[in-house]
Amino acid sequence: MSEVSAHHADRRELTAAQRNAVAELLRVSPVADELGRRFVRAGHELHLVGGSVRDALLGRLGDDLDFCTDAHPDETLRILKGWAESIWETGREFGTIGAQRAGLRLEITTFRAESYDQVSRNPVVVYGTSLDEDLKRRDFTINAMAVSLPEHRFTDPHGGLDDLSAKVIRTPSTPRESFGDDPLRMLRAARFAAQLRFAVHPDVYTAMTEMAADLDRITAERIRDEFTKLLCGADPITGLRLLVDTGLAERFLPELTGLKLEIDEHAQHKDVYEHTLTVVENAVSFEEDGCDFILRMAALMHDVGKPATKAVGSDGRVSFHHHEVVGARLTKARMKAMRYPKEITAKVTALVALHLRFYGYGRGEWTDSAVRRYVADAGDLLPRLHKLTRSDCTTRNRRKAAQLAADYDALEDRIARIAAEEDLARVRPDLDGNAIMELLGVPPGPVVGRAWKHLKEQRLEHGPLDRDAAEAELLRWARAEGLIA
Known part of the structure; x- marks a missing residue:
């Protein structure tokens, strides 16, 4: 793979990050570059983007790769067919087509320019027309970087690389604009703080505190998923403190x-x-x-x-x-x-x-x-x-x-x-249901359940009983209950 080149960033600042990115991207480039060439031949763009670029720069890229493109889902499907080992369309309503190739899971999403009515709980997907537009609508600057394929041009219009180096979470637009579009991003900021051990920018912290009530617009399922990721982060304590200190926890976990x-x-x-x-x-x-x-x-x-x-x-x-x-x-x-x-x-x-x-x-x-x-x-x-x-x-x-x-x-x-x-x-009674029915001469029903429960209590209290002792105890209980003479 050729050296990652810079666009909207100082080449000298990329040296340390390039070492991580090149090492990580070399592993996936045969598939990513091949896919990029297929999109170019079809007259479209393809960019590795978001968390994939962030993780590559951190030296921890996994097997799930995120891409964005100017191609719409139908066109993406045509490009993938005959090349991908499997294809799924579960994210199609959000402009996303999934595929698998050579052990890698690929998600290709059409450029997005999401719009919100400030009331609805989910974003309304509107297709965008450019990479810069797509990157601007993303949640945080560290997720708003791209590597264009197959030429490996690096795009960082919002200073994500600097924020990655400084370990700070900042939004591409103003925090109020970003969180007003999707309040779940406030919870996501705390989640990334927990996962990456990053600090939130003071402006982000202020907006999270002032806009905490906006989280009420988000569905319980979306909140649950973000919170689960936060609690499973490398540093959940940092994330939990953020939730409490900003008032976000009061909206969904007041306890x-x-x-x-x-x-x-x-x-x-x-x-x-x-x-x-x-x-x-x-x-x-x-x-x-x-x-x-x-x-x-x-x-x-x-x-x-x-x-x-x-x-x-x-x-x-x-x-x-x-x-x-x-x-x-x-x-x-x-x-x-x-x-x-x-x-x-x-x-x-x-x-x-x-x-x-x-x-x-x-x-x-x-x-x-x-x-x-x-x-x-x-x-x-x-x-x-x-x-x-x-x-x-x-x-x-x-x-x-x-x-x-x-x-x-x-x-x-x-x-x-x-x-x-x-x-x-496997603490269980010393006699099973069949043995109880046979010994007492009763059919299946509540009596068998009561007898089973009594024998289990005896098992817990005294330990295992041999067969004769267990039968004797069952008969003693049955007489006391008036079930037999």
């Missing part, structure tokens, strides 16, 4: 802002909000294979029940009794409002409900039965519950922190010991 009003019961943190951010940070440190959204969201929401359960005793001490129960209810309602899938909501809610269960273990009050119930109630969430519980230990008292860690080590060792003796991952 987070509400934590700033509460003082921790141990009086060792400025407030529960700061404690919560520390727990999120700790949870991130426990991840093994990329972002675990369920764990991070549970860490974020684990104490949201505290404001509603705050009480001050006669000794002046603050308590939040049963805040895990209230917090689970609030978490479920908030995630439902944000349109998260039911299965994800259920897992996060369960973790919030269980996050206090461990406390008290160190007093030596837990029987083997309590350990079995802890494992059974957590189910497949047990590894995450381990991480969440450890993350929740943010005390500055080193002796207390060491004791809590030792207590949890002991609990995990105890779980492992009991698991070696019993199948804790």
